[in-house]
Amino acid sequence: MKTPAKAEGIAKTVSPTPWRIFLTLARIVSLTLGGGYAIVPAIGNAFEKQGWIKEEEFYRVFSRAQVFPGPIALTTSFLCSYRIAGARGAVAAVFGVVLPPFFALILVGGFISLYGDTELFKRFLHGAGAVVPGLVGSILWRTARNRKWSVRIVIEVVTLAVLLAVFPSSAFFILIGGIIVLYVGRLVWKS
Amino acid sequence: MEILNVSLTFLKVGVVAFGGGWSVVGLIKQEIVPHWMSADAFNSLIAIAQSTPGPIALNAATLVGWQKAGILGALAATFSVIAFPLLAMSLALAFSKYIPLKKDLADESLRSGSMAMILMTLWTLLPHTSLPMPWIFAFAAFGITAFTKINAVWVILGAGALNMLLGVLH
Numbered sequence: 001m002k003t004p005a006k007a008e009g010i011a012k013t014v015s016p017t018p019w020r021i022f023l024t025l026a027r028i029v030s031l032t033l034g035g036g037y038a039i040v041p042a043i044g045n046a047f048e049k050q051g052w053i054k055e056e057e058f059y060r061v062f063s064r065a066q067v068f069p070g071p072i073a074l075t076t077s078f079l080c081s082y083r084i085a086g087a088r089g090a091v092a093a094v095f096g097v098v099l100p101p102f103f104a105l106i107l108v109g110g111f112i113s114l115y116g117d118t119e120l121f122k123r124f125l126h127g128a129g130a131v132v133p134g135l136v137g138s139i140l141w142r143t144a145r146n147r148k149w150s151v152r153i154v155i156e157v158v159t160l161a162v163l164l165a166v167f168p169s170s171a172f173f174i175l176i177g178g179i180i181v182l183y184v185g186r187l188v189w190k191s
Numbered sequence: 192m193e194i195l196n197v198s199l200t201f202l203k204v205g206v207v208a209f210g211g212g213w214s215v216v217g218l219i220k221q222e223i224v225p226h227w228m229s230a231d232a233f234n235s236l237i238a239i240a241q242s243t244p245g246p247i248a249l250n251a252a253t254l255v256g257w258q259k260a261g262i263l264g265a266l267a268a269t270f271s272v273i274a275f276p277l278l279a280m281s282l283a284l285a286f287s288k289y290i291p292l293k294k295d296l297a298d299e300s301l302r303s304g305s306m307a308m309i310l311m312t313l314w315t316l317l318p319h320t321s322l323p324m325p326w327i328f329a330f331a332a333f334g335i336t337a338f339t340k341i342n343a344v345w346v347i348l349g350a351g352a353l354n355m356l357l358g359v360l361h
Contacts, residue, residue, distance in 0.1 A: 033344040035212050035247040067297055068283070069208040070276025071246030078280055094277065101245025102269055105253045106262065108243055120355055127354020128242070128347045129234030130325045133316040134332025135241070135346070136213045140309045141337045153303060160307030165314055168221050175207045175304055182300035187293065 013051035016085045018092035024050070025077055025096030030104065036072035043077060052084045073097055156182055193260040194267045201252050201271035208276065209305045212247030217312025219251055227259060230319065242347050248272065328354075 014020060024046050032039045044058040053061075058080060065075035074097045081093035115121045147153065160178045164171050200222050208215045216237055224233050236258070240250035249269060256268025283290070318325035332346050 030244050033242065033244055033342065035241065035245075035343075038342075039246065063298070064294075067294070067301060068276055068280050069206060070273055070279075071208070071212065071248050073246045074249070074273060075276060075280060078277065079284075082284060090281075094273070097246070098249065098269060098273065101243060101250055102253055102265070104243050104245065105240075105250055105257065106265065108239060109254065109257050109265075112239070120358065123355045123358040124351035125235035125238060126231070127328065127357075128238035128351035129231065130318070130328035130354070131332035131346055131350040132234055132237050132241075132329075133313060133318065133325075134329040134334075135336055135343050136216075136309065136313045136316055137329070137333040138337035139213050140306070140313060141333075143306055143309065147302065147306075153299075156300075156303040157306045157310070160304060161310040161314075164307060164311040168311075168315070171218055171221050171311070172203055172207055175209070175308065178307070179209075179300050179304045182303055183297055186296040186300060 016050070016052045016081075016089060018085060018088045020050075021081050021085055021089050022092040022096040025081075025093055026100050029073065029097050030100035036074075039073040040076050043073070043080070047080065047084070053080060057083075071097075194264055197256050197259050197264050198267045198271040201256070201268045202274055204248075204252070205272045205275040207308075208248055208272065209301055209308065212251075213312050214305055214308030215248040216251055217308060217315050219248075219255065220312075220315050223255060227255070234316070238347050238351070242344055 025043065028042045028046055029039060032042050040062060044053075044055060044062070047053045047058060048055050061080045061083060062072075062076050065072060065079050068075045074094065077093040077097050078090050081089035085092070112121075160174065163174045163178070167174060204215060204218050204222060207218060220230075220233055224230050228236070236254050237247075237251060240247050240254055243250055249272065252268040252272040253265045257265035260267070318329065328350055332343075332350065335341055335346055336343050
């Protein structure tokens with residue numbers, strides 16, 4: 001990836017065609033482990049390097065993307081590519097983000113169906129699975145630490161979490177309804 | 192029929208897939224454990240989803256679809272889980288001028304919703320056993336990923352290798 005332009009510290013500008021967007025995203029997504037929050041900065045970096053978008057603008061799109069459901073890598077790439085290359089760019093972004101992991105998983109899945117029954121491999125998966133609650137705990141910790149806490153937010157989070165825990169089969173409706181209620185509550189009753 | 196079932200389930204998951212992969216994992220678990228697979232099988236599947244490149248919610252959907260209904264199931268699950276987000280974004284882009292949403296208020300409400308979902312995820316993923324091993328692994332993983340910059344992938348792969356080694360020594 002060392003181009004003369006990069007060596008001189010000048011952003012190399014190529015026009016963001018759908019095909020180039022697809023290739024850029026596919027390369028990043030297939031090489032970045034660790035989920036959406038690891039992928040997003042890499043995308044910002046690559047788009048900026050090719051002169052497609054400025055960093056501040058990229059992160060403005062990123063914060064808007066968090067308003068939508070769906071994998072953050074997908075929503076950010078979609079909105080960003082729409083901005084720089086229109087609807088065709090956005091479609092290219094979807095395929096760029098979705099296809100590489102799909103094929104990687106089919107390969108991994110094939111591997112598991114071949115070796116999944118061996119005792120050693122079962123032990124590997126068992127150990128790997130055991131750390132998952134710890135990982136979720138640390139995401140919660142990091143999210144909580146990065147938020148400005150108030151009594152209102154504690155009440156919101158605890159109420160929703162208790163409702164979700166007590167009525168797990170209605171999680172879908174609790175979340176949709178809950179988010180609407182919180183939004184309207186904030187509109188009506190500003191703390 | 193299975194494929195339709197998979198599609199509907201992940202369509203539903205896609206509608207509330209706020210707040211990053213882990214909160215979505217809890218939702219997926221709610222939908223499919225125990226009638227589609229056991230809690231243990233689900234945890235292993237999540238470990239695979241996390242150690243493969245790509246967004247974890249997308250990977251989890253692909254793997255569940257694959258286990259449930261083969262390659263077509265994987266395709267159906269993958270495209271179902273992103274269908275609503277894509278629709279929502281397209282509509283928002285088309286009508287953004289006409290939506291009088293206060294963005295900062297909406298952001299804060301979504302963040303509360305997403306934290307509650309992560310809490311629920313944690314709750315449903317906690318080990319249902321008094322054996323020490325799963326708890327030790329989980330607490331060690333929490334300590335490493337919450338307080339160091341070590342990538343979660345290494346924690347997952349390391350824990351798998353360690354458990355394999357313990358099995359060999361036994």
